[in-house]
Amino acid sequence: MSVEARRDVFQAIADPTRRQIINLIAYQSMNLNAIADNFSISRPAVSQHIKVLIECGMVSVRQEGRERFCEAKLDTLKEVAGWVDQYRQFWNTQFDSLDHYLNRIQNNTQSDQ
Amino acid sequence: MSVEARRDVFQAIADPTRRQIINLIAYQSMNLNAIADNFSISRPAVSQHIKVLIECGMVSVRQEGRERFCEAKLDTLKEVAGWVDQYRQFWNTQFDSLDHYLNRIQNNTQSDQ
DNA sequence: ATATTGTGTAAGCAAATACTTACATATATG
DNA sequence: CATATATGTAAGTATTTGCTTACACAATAT
CATH class of the missing domain: 1.10.10.10 (Winged helix-like DNA-binding domain superfamily/Winged helix DNA-binding domain)
Incomplete structure (x- = not known):
């Protein structure tokens, strides 16, 4: 240091x-x-x-x-997240799959939940 | 280097x-x-x-x-994203509200949907 | 074949890093 | 008050980093 x-x-x-x-x-x-x-x-x-x-x-x-x-003070990581997020489209991960999961639930709420 | x-x-x-x-x-x-x-x-x-x-x-x-x-090779950033994502709940962004929304839906499924 | 272009890599250097031990200081506690 | 505890910080050191200039070499162009 x-x-x-x-x-x-x-x-x-x-x-x-x-x-x-x-x-x-x-x-x-x-x-x-x-x-x-x-x-x-x-x-x-x-x-x-x-x-x-x-x-x-x-x-x-x-x-x-x-x-x-x-x-x-974890919100400071926003700066890192912001930089990394520009490139999320280049892989498939939780952020993406959560989004998909959400959509799936929304689409299924009427029928199976 | x-x-x-x-x-x-x-x-x-x-x-x-x-x-x-x-x-x-x-x-x-x-x-x-x-x-x-x-x-x-x-x-x-x-x-x-x-x-x-x-x-x-x-x-x-x-x-x-x-x-x-x-x-x-931007998917290599997954490692960084993975680490940062653990803490997304500590600030307000799409990910956070998505997560809360998800929990809300899960908690409400039995009663109102 | 000779010159030019695109690039890697070595050597050298100043500054930053990640530690250590030693010591200073402030707040309990007996 | 005398200790013990919690922590900061200085000084010293070995490595790592980021950069430079000099040089090597392969692929093209002339």
């Missing part, structure tokens, strides 16, 4: 450890030590990763006594 | 130049010089970026005479 980070979401999620951190705190805030317990790297290393995530807006911190709870 | 690249899609799209290259060739193959004309960096620099994109499966090359046409 450099002193002058890029503060870019794409760059932030490029690191597998940072993606794991996001996965970890996606559904519940955790303090730094709790997060660090899930990794083999040192506590300061995790702290530095979180700093990057904060700088790009993917994590916010709520201080509570001496603990600092990290909360994932 | 190192000799031993990570060959990881997340890492590949972390670089803004590489994202621009993908945007450029998304809808039509282009040879390397044509791609490089769109950037201020040197031709070899572009060549190295494309090497990274090839290594992670985002670009394939078709040789034609002395030219090498680069084609974007």
